Amino acid sequence: MLADLTAGALSDARQREILRPLAQVEAAATDAPPALDALSALAPADRVKIIAEVKRASPSRGDLADIPDPAQLAVSYERGGASAISVLTEGRKFKGSLDDLVNVRESVGIPVLRKDFISIPYQVFEARAAGADLALLIVAALDTKTLTELYGLITDLGMTALVETHSADELERALDLGAGLIGVNARNLSTFELDRDLFGRLAPQIPSGVIRVAESAVLAPADVAHYREAGADVVLIGEALVTNDPILTLGEFLAV
Template sequence: MPTVLDGILDGVREDLESRRAATPLAALESALSDLPAAIDPLPGFRAAAATGVAVIAEVKRASPSKGSLAEIPEPGRLAAAYAAGGASAVSVLTERRRFGGTLADLDEVRAAVTIPVLRKDFLVDGYQVTEARAHGADLVLLIVAGLDDALLRDLHQQARELGMTSLVEVHDAAELDRALAVGPALVGINARNLKTLEVDLRTVTDLLPRVPGDVLAVAESGVTGPEVVADYVRAGASGVLVGEALVTGGRPAQAVRSFLESARAVR
């Protein structure tokens, strides 16, 4: 039986082909020479984690599990608030059908902040990696559950060649082993199972001890408030990726600060 992830990936592939037809790969590649170098997020993440946690704050309009979350008419303004609150990076959802995102959101956020920007989407083709860099992304998300080993390796290597960092996302121990095989600097552990959309915080806390010390581990999903951030940090997370709690709370900068304070209290 097809999973939720399968359905998302089908739509992603259809939308990808439409964009590829409108903007050939050669056009994207020609735009790369006019861009400044991608920002390396790792020094900032390590510095933030040394005293607390690196917060990757997300521009997220909707989700498959909750539907519409927030209108977000000015993604750049929201991203600037995240940066003012102390976020180490901004994540921008660009998937259209289930999350209501666009590449225009990525463009606007990139223009609004000087901290690293993550393109969060369901990458299934090298075109999307080049596309991410052409729109100013410094990081890309690679979801192990949606990729075979060869494609995971190829996309990870392509991102590296373009100067970007990959956040390699896993949901269980087998996926973590596959992720570590490509030598990532960043591993994301998602409490949400993308095949069922169920959230279990123990997925994060159980897998964190398995991440090698030289790899930064980012806890994803399930953050409803500072107490969950503190729990993730106690379990070994260097970073947290938070979307829903930030876009629905009404005070994004203050919310980011509260996450940082809760992490510092347990370091």
């Protein structure tokens, strides 16, 4: 599944590149206002921090929410206490778009993450041109050379990479990059199986000074508490927020 999602996102990016060449996107990325400091926004605190996600659908759950106005939802997230907003821009399975990201960035004052299956520099430049402050890199989808090059480009453009891992080996590769923001996803993106305790097993291997993000398997405050007790500084939440009252639900999660 991960290979299919990455290949599909790459194909779609190549189609966009025909209409908007790399040089044009590079120029737009260079001209964009500076990225916000996501590491400061997500730095460890007395309470857990939340990256709230704009998420219409997923391959594992199908349609989740219509979300006709992603910007309005993002504003609700910000009012509810989210520290950053994640915007799914993959169109085939998650029904997102770069337009969603642009609209969200224009509407909130907190960092915005482009969450997609990034595998080429064009997608990184797109993210910055659209106003992203963070970009997702999935270790399982990238060879070491590509991972290193994309991480360097994200950093050079002033953004922060959220480096996502699913195993001890992938975590080691993320640490080798010098990543300051590392996610552990409970969902195996190859099989889509969930392992709620994966974060707890890997977190002790993440050194102090690196921000720990727990991803997936969050439906209730107890799930946030589970991750917080295991050492999570930040929890990324999508489904539970788009299928419930976002402000009320955020309040319950942040009270953990």
